[in-house]
Amino acid sequence: MNETVTIDIQRASQLLKLLGDPTRLTMMRLLKTHECCVCEFVEIFNMSQPAISQHLRKLKDIKVVKEERRGQWIFFSINKNHEDYPFIQSILEQLPEQNESIARLEAQGLRVCCK
Amino acid sequence: MNETVTIDIQRASQLLKLLGDPTRLTMMRLLKTHECCVCEFVEIFNMSQPAISQHLRKLKDIKVVKEERRGQWIFFSINKNHEDYPFIQSILEQLPEQNESIARLEAQGLRVCCK
DNA sequence: TGCGAATATAAGTATATTCTTATATGATGA
């Protein structure tokens, strides 16, 4: 009958709470199109490394992002296998692209450092 | 070019933060299909009247719900004229209906009390 | 093997959030 995928209210509110922080929401929007490492986020948000690390940990704890070490760096990306990925994606899709942040990084030569 | 409606990240995170509470998220889902008054929410959530009132106030402050007094009762409903209504609606649509709550109220004869 | 860079964790603090209880307001109806 009803073909719309639904998500349990408890899980939904937990996800929304995590996305309800401007830093984490922007992180997720950035990760929608770019893999990023911690040092890039530190630059983009002009925030301390531990602060960034702690935000990423929360996203990692509920498995909406995954990490992959490449040499010295750890790259984060969205976990597309997450059970609630469609829900998350439907939100991120409505947010404006954050390409300026990435462009600014590249202009400063700070993006390459993590490639 | 891009026809998708977007919402500013700051406003989006503010909205998501408010929806990121199970009580408020359930309230919004209920209001999607039913107007409700405070006393009904008190029954549904089995929560104190001031606690309910304070949650509703937060939703009212950012104008995602509106209120209308009818005699002794104040009925709440979703403000469909809110600038970010499409964003909110896209989230609520993915949540399961909360008809059991309403049905339970009616079974207890507590729904009529506010008609 | 040891040092430096990238990241994580721990502990502490300031602030925000969500209740509670007590009280105020506002409409209805005897």
Place this chain on the structure above:
DNA sequence: TCATCATATAAGAATATACTTATATTCGCA
């Protein structure tokens, strides 16, 4: 007009959140 019902507000307490600074871990490379 007064008592009562529905709701709002105020003040306070417990807990959660998001930083800070200091320190630990882990990898790559000389």
